Amino acid sequence: MADITAKRVKELRDMTGLGMMECKKALTETGGDIKAAEDLLRIKSGAKASKAAGRVAAEGMVAAYITPDGKSGALVEVNCETDFVARNEDFIGFVRDLAQLAATKNLADTEALASAALPSGENVDAFREALVMRLGENISLRRFARHVTQGHLASYLHGAKIGVMVDYTGGDQTLGKDLAMHIAASKPICVSTEQVSPELLARERQIYTAQAAESGKPADIVTKMVDGRVVKYLAEVTLLGQPFVKNPDQTVEKLLTAKSAKVNGFTLFIVGEGIEKKTGDFAAEVMAQVNQAKEDNTSQPN
Template identity: 70%
Template sequence: MAEITAGMVKELRERTGLGMMECKKALTETSGDMSAAEDLLRIKSGAKASKAAARGGSEGVIGAFISADGKTGALVEVNCETDFVGKNEDFLAFSKAVAQLAAEHNCTDIAALSAMAMTGGTVEEVRQALIMKLGENLTIRRVAYYSTAGRLVTYLHGSKIGVMVDLDGEEALGKDLAMHIAASKPVCVSKDQVASDLIEKEREIYTAQAAESGKPADIVAKMVEGRVAKYLAEVTLLGQPFVKNPDQTVEKLLAEKKAKVNGFTMFVVGEGIEKKVVDYAAEVAAAAKV
């Protein structure tokens, strides 16, 4: 039997929003398998799926650059170890310069980007010099590049969330949509872009939940499809209520403005990376026993 630690229970509570005892029981039943425990709780309680942005991650910033004509641009995530270094002027300048290089050279390959020249040497040489200067490991984690016949608009929420929107429409609308995306976190533009495996996983969860209601099979089937439709509206940009006017969906807003979103990218610093939590009290206690 796997040991169920307080940290595991805490993580599952953060993912599901459920009580400590429920989470501990689910982890016990699944022998400590976090993903299986989350699914089990969702089946039993209807808890929503966890969101990657709510989980811990490494520190760093999102760098963004858009050309003067608004046709090409790039977002980059550059990580460091502490928030203190994440606010360092040299680190911030490096992140912005890397984003500009990626945009100007149509680059999404980190190895190729690292070999490019910039002030002070190659990107990799400047990165290594910053590591020596700042005393922390720095990494370029991911890059998104855009080239469009429409217009690119970007929004940075501080330096932790970055959104780039490719649209046919006015810049002001693009800014509103970028802020909406940062707040509402859709996974794609429209429901036809949602990965089939994600839909099937949701359908399995909803089927298990509905089956516990004891209703007839045909009613269960309708309940499941209704929940799937609701899920698709929640995770797609077009299906979401617009943050500035919740009575109107983004799809209706775009139709009203005769505009179209061709695509978007949102980076959240540390998204999907588990952040190491150091228990200093435990370390001291362990050291005292040596």
């Protein structure tokens, strides 16, 4: 059995990024075998990740990366449970690495992303699980979008909570940045009216029809009222129909025409959008964490 020295514990800590006590305990359990201890910590990391997986992760960050040639780029959203972890440097670095990976590799989905290798060579999901163990929170790769263009790409991050990537043709870099900032501020759902889903449009029309019917006006007037509301709705939710944020007297469509430019597509990610956030008693949550820690300690072999 090898001596479990402070130097050996530090070596394992450098390899895994985990705490000194966790590393010392793993070395003790494996008779000082550093490779076996690393494997043990990876196994425990996976077990801890599965325990955390059921907890709601609605915080996190969005990262963007565009390749040096400007022809491909990606947005990535990774979630965690608290804003505290979202500000952790290791978490931030992980998300940024994922954005670079997603931009440079043609990956089908988040499962493929999780199976890929980071720039360091380490497996993405193995790194994620180690991060879960180190930071003590559920961390999930929620989504990513990759853009490949024959034109230009521009991105904009509002802090780390809102991210935009826009694919456009014509214009210049300033236009691209302005478009990305506009999308972050005005949050269109698509580029043009033709891209609005028929189901969504039918639902809005049904609501407007019910509202207009309450006015008691003749059917032909009601129809005109509904048609007017639909036109207004389409202008609000489509990029081309929206007033440009830097010049509300001009629509984005007119701005693009003036610049001889065209938007081919865009992606907008808002951290935690659509995830039902848990609300509860803070004191009860703290006690639950204390009890979980006691349970973890009692389940360890003596």
